[in-house]
Amino acid sequence: MSRGTVTVAPAVPGDGAELARLEAACFAHPRSEAALRAEIAQPERYLLLVCKWQGQMEGYIGLEYVLDEGYITDLAVFSKYRRHGVGTALLRELERRGRELGLRFLTLEVRPSNAAALGLYRGMGYREEGRRRDFYTDPREDALLLTKYLKNDNTERI
Numbered sequence: 011m012s013r014g015t016v017t018v019a020p021a022v023p024g025d026g027a028e029l030a031r032l033e034a035a036c037f038a039h040p041r042s043e044a045a046l047r048a049e050i051a052q053p054e055r056y057l058l059l060v061c062k063w064q065g066q067m068e069g070y071i072g073l074e075y076v077l078d079e080g081y082i083t084d085l086a087v088f089s090k091y092r093r094h095g096v097g098t099a100l101l102r103e104l105e106r107r108g109r110e111l112g113l114r115f116l117t118l119e120v121r122p123s124n125a126a127a128l129g130l131y132r133g134m135g136y137r138e139e140g141r142r143r144d145f146y147t148d149p150r151e152d153a154l155l156l157t158k159y160l161k162n163d164n165t166e167r168i
């Protein structure tokens with residue numbers, strides 16, 4: 011990115027309020043600041059990365075992991091910062107850290123109507139591996155399951 015000082019780093023407890031504001035701006039069922047702070051306090055199970063530009067939060071990505079399996083729980087960028095590579099930078103750093111953690115794959119759910127997220131994930135090598143019927147509410151919609159294998163010996167499956 012050529013926008014000056016951009017950082018992608020693990021969230022700290024002081025990011026909780028801004029994270030809650032971002033969730034409220036982007037999702038029908040946003041989590042509370044307390045719930046987000048609880049995740050930040052459990053780095054052995056959750057990884058929340060925030061992207062900041064000159065100290066201002068632009069977006070974040072959330073991962074829940076167990077053993078060698080990673081589940082991307084959230085990805086959101088404030089609307090005024092979209093289409094500047096923030097989502098890509100967050101996902102790329104999450105994958106780097108996922109490899110360091112020894113994760114075999116990353117998986118996630120996404121609405122079939124979410125062209126922006128689908129464009130981002132497909133462009134980064136995530137492939138459709140299934141569909142959950144009526145997974146989402148407000149509005150009701152199926153979820154597509156997308157997965158990317160991180161280890162070299164599984165790349166043929168991508």
Ligand SMILES: CC(C)(COP(=O)(O)OP(=O)(O)OC[C@H]1O[C@@H](n2cnc3c(N)ncnc32)[C@H](O)[C@@H]1OP(=O)(O)O)[C@@H](O)C(=O)NCCC(=O)NCCS
Pocket residue numbers: 036084085086087088091092093094095096097098099119120121124125126127129130131133
């Ligand atoms: C999805 C989201 C995180 C993308 O963040 P972003 O910072 O704008 O993404 P990037 O700038 O890194 O975009 C990377 C690529 O994704 C695709 N993409 C991003 N936004 C798109 C859009 N509105 N329409 C079509 N493709 C899009 C493009 O291929 C883009 O590359 P390009 O800009 O060179 O064409 C953002 O739109 C968002 O926060 N949406 C609301 C929350 C949400 O839906 N989260 C996902 C839940 S699964």
